[in-house]
Amino acid sequence: MPIYQAPARDARFIINEVLRVGELGDLPGFEGASADIVDAIIEEAGKFASEVLAPLNATGDKEGCTRHQDGSVSTPAGFREAHGQFREAGWGTLSAPEEFGGQGLPHVIGFAAEEFMSSANMAFAMYPGLTNGAVNALLVKGSPEQQAAYLPRMVANEWLGTMNLTEPQCGTDLGLIRTRAEPQLDGSYAITGTKIFISAGEHDLTDNIIHLVLAKTPDAPEGTKGISLLVVPKFLLDADGNPGERNSVSCGAIEHKMGIHANATCVMNYDGAKGWLVGEENKGLAAMFIMMNAARLGVGIQGVAQAEAAYQNGVSYALERRQGRALTGPADLGEKADTLMVHPDVRRMLMDARAFIEGMRALSLWAGLLVDLVHKAASEEERVAADDMLGLLTPVIKGYGTDLGYKVATDMQQIWGGHGYIAENGMEQFVRDARIAMIYEGANGVQAMDLVGRKLAMHGGRAVQAFFAEVGKECAAATADERLVDLAGRVEKTNGELQAATLWLMNNGLANPENAGAGAYDYMHLTGIVALGLMWLRMARASLAALDGGAEDKAFYEAKLITARYFGERYTPEAGALRRRMETGAEAVMALPVEAFARG
Numbered sequence: 001m002p003i004y005q006a007p008a009r010d011a012r013f014i015i016n017e018v019l020r021v022g023e024l025g026d027l028p029g030f031e032g033a034s035a036d037i038v039d040a041i042i043e044e045a046g047k048f049a050s051e052v053l054a055p056l057n058a059t060g061d062k063e064g065c066t067r068h069q070d071g072s073v074s075t076p077a078g079f080r081e082a083h084g085q086f087r088e089a090g091w092g093t094l095s096a097p098e099e100f101g102g103q104g105l106p107h108v109i110g111f112a113a114e115e116f117m118s119s120a121n122m123a124f125a126m127y128p129g130l131t132n133g134a135v136n137a138l139l140v141k142g143s144p145e146q147q148a149a150y151l152p153r154m155v156a157n158e159w160l161g162t163m164n165l166t167e168p169q170c171g172t173d174l175g176l177i178r179t180r181a182e183p184q185l186d187g188s189y190a191i192t193g194t195k196i197f198i199s200a201g202e203h204d205l206t207d208n209i210i211h212l213v214l215a216k217t218p219d220a221p222e223g224t225k226g227i228s229l230l231v232v233p234k235f236l237l238d239a240d241g242n243p244g245e246r247n248s249v250s251c252g253a254i255e256h257k258m259g260i261h262a263n264a265t266c267v268m269n270y271d272g273a274k275g276w277l278v279g280e281e282n283k284g285l286a287a288m289f290i291m292m293n294a295a296r297l298g299v300g301i302q303g304v305a306q307a308e309a310a311y312q313n314g315v316s317y318a319l320e321r322r323q324g325r326a327l328t329g330p331a332d333l334g335e336k337a338d339t340l341m342v343h344p345d346v347r348r349m350l351m352d353a354r355a356f357i358e359g360m361r362a363l364s365l366w367a368g369l370l371v372d373l374v375h376k377a378a379s380e381e382e383r384v385a386a387d388d389m390l391g392l393l394t395p396v397i398k399g400y401g402t403d404l405g406y407k408v409a410t411d412m413q414q415i416w417g418g419h420g421y422i423a424e425n426g427m428e429q430f431v432r433d434a435r436i437a438m439i440y441e442g443a444n445g446v447q448a449m450d451l452v453g454r455k456l457a458m459h460g461g462r463a464v465q466a467f468f469a470e471v472g473k474e475c476a477a478a479t480a481d482e483r484l485v486d487l488a489g490r491v492e493k494t495n496g497e498l499q500a501a502t503l504w505l506m507n508n509g510l511a512n513p514e515n516a517g518a519g520a521y522d523y524m525h526l527t528g529i530v531a532l533g534l535m536w537l538r539m540a541r542a543s544l545a546a547l548d549g550g551a552e553d554k555a556f557y558e559a560k561l562i563t564a565r566y567f568g569e570r571y572t573p574e575a576g577a578l579r580r581r582m583e584t585g586a587e588a589v590m591a592l593p594v595e596a597f598a599r600g
Helices: 008-018 033-063 081-091 107-120 122-141 144-155 286-318 344-376 380-415 417-421 427-436 443-457 458-479 482-508 513-548 554-570 576-582 585-589
Strands: 161-163 180-183 191-200 208-213 228-233 235-237 243-246 247-252 265-277
Touching: 008 033, 008 107, 008 344, 008 554, 008 576, 033 081, 033 107, 033 208, 033 247, 081 122, 107 122, 107 286, 107 344, 122 144, 122 208, 122 228, 122 286, 144 228, 144 265, 161 191, 180 265, 191 208, 191 228, 208 235, 208 243, 208 247, 208 265, 208 286, 228 235, 228 286, 243 417, 286 344, 286 380, 286 443, 344 380, 344 513, 344 585, 380 417, 380 427, 380 443, 417 427, 443 458, 443 513, 458 554, 482 554, 482 576, 513 554, 513 576, 513 585
Parallel strands: 161 208
Antiparallel strands: 180 191, 191 265, 208 228, 228 265, 235 243, 247 265
């Protein structure tokens, strides 16, 4: 049975010592985020994830969800009870607004809890996780009546929400959707169409499900300019606001998929279902992006979450499995073989994992803090700056974070060798579950194009210039300490590579857009390396400060410094190769005639 212990110590270090959230107590919502309170919440969230959710991960994967003759869906054994505990403990309310029953705590704390839940049981965590995106859309675009009707129970997780975007003929290209929304005399709309790949589309965890559905009204313009967003409850609300008559929406099938078996990924059929516009007609794309941006950060967290779970099991196996001898001679003379930990290649995979996981955790939690600062920073200038940085980093966290999260999962499976390929040991589930994160909420190639095609150019490049400056400032501060000169120099060099790559895109992407398309993926990974470098500089500085201050947990901080050194020596050299590959342009990528790709 796979193991999982929430990395609460690491999350507390990042929140309290790196991001120093406790110093923001004068901002709304942060007054309750003292170190003691943060520590208590993080520890309890980790305990819930480790003790309640993790034991259901393998059994839920094996059992999966069941669709019944009437179109209802049952989740695996134990899921309803676990969701009841989740709801009663208020885990879904951490960062939700107090006016709708939330606790109003900073999102950075909620992000840490979300990682623990996703590590312990990704399929379970998706049910409340998707609700967050729906809540965010209704908070910004919903009418006061819609907010009053739905948000209190969604925030409380008494009702869960979904995002209904994809159709059989369109995924990324939402302008091709065919679902229709016909206006009715009572002000509602009759929704007709089919949606696919709808996570948590039908289940038995709550007595209502609130679907947010993209559709087109009869006279809508072609393409994305004609998309509307509608709220469509599974059960229509009665005069008292409780679930009443069943709406004409049903689960036609559960997708048979590679992983996340315990989450009901549904084909949803809308047969004249009653729904109501969210926001303005034909303005659904903006509302959709509110959901998508929240979801993309959540998926990025899934990347580091699955990597963490796989890493813990990779370490456990490497500490126990005995194979061969150390290259320098037997390490354990009392045994016939040494443990896998003596082999440099095994150590390489473990250190690759550790450097990514801890760096990406810091980056994700910083993003959570940026979400808070967008709304709560003291000045408009600070709020705009936080919004710029968050927009720039979101596709990187989703794309780079899930690419490397999947790589870590496969590397940890590799450490197990043949035993990692056997289902009962659990390593292949981490690989299967991690794989979807690279695909949904915008495949990672789409994230790369979002970064290059939209985020770089926004406001005249203001966000990326601010990012360059932030990295440069951190490098300069670190260089003042001779113990960090080497790491700072390496990160500074990667920042230079990124600046050069950005200039190349400006000069060559406009002249030939295919150059931008061909280089976008490498550019996203290059940005990811620089972003993690920034995090490792911050963590290294915080660790040295703790050691210089006489911290008792010396081993923790010393391990941070060794891992920071590893990141500098083993990750940053990739930056130059990524830039040079980018700069070859699109010619060879696009040169082969289309008919030459087919075999035979």
